Amino acid sequence: MRRVLSALAIGLVFGVGIVVSGMANPAKVLNFFDVFGTWDPSLALVMASALAVTFLGYKVVLQRPAPVLERTFHLPAKRQLDLPLIGGSALFGIGWGIAGFCPGGAIPALGSGQSSPITFVGAMIVGILLVNGLGALSARRRALA
């Protein structure tokens, strides 16, 4: 129960940050990338402040033996730069540039009740399921071979 309430509160702070910062507004996001047009530099400050706070906070937190409600810190173990990382990130960027929503912006935007984030998140989930389905399929084929 503590785990759920805590995650709920942290999710709310995250969502409020996203909404206040403008990351949930596609027009603002796309204008940040439109350096040669209607440029709006706001998102540079969003990224910079989020990074600065996280960098400093992680320095303190990751020195502790364990998180408050779990046994261990779950940190990504992968180190190598590979094609899925770079190709996937490029595809993500193209999609972000088309629609103006990233996952962290679109999920809080769902709460606005407007149709565009709902459409976007629906399509995004289809994309996530497609790739995970393909991954499961190829893993099964490898296991059978």
Added chain:
Amino acid sequence: MITTFTPVEALLGGSLIGIAAVALMAVHGRVAGMTGILTGAILPKGDWDWRVAFLVGAIAAPGVITLLTGVALPLQADLPSWAIILGGLLVGIGVTFGGGCTSGHGVCGIARLSRRSTVATATFMAATLVTVFVIRHVLGGF
């Protein structure tokens, strides 16, 4: 569509995103990456409770802000539906292969000085920049 530079909101919102990221690591030992949290909630591997709670909290944000301040979320997306669907599909496919998005790689990963996250972030920011340039200045918009 013109939007105005909002430095105060940007710094305040960005700091809140950072505080949430630090809190999720401090309390739950988890990276605050929306891609990972969402994927683990729709394809659960045993620990979906905190993920769903995080998502519910995030989705509640616009409503809570409106309740407290009376201000509705400014959301300007004057795009055709096919573009939103195409964008969503590409984002879903891309972040799954790439193992993260703006929050996971761009904030939490770079904050850990991860080489993978730094390369991923540079790649998607460059791809977004080029895409917006092509759509707006080569194709003349949708």
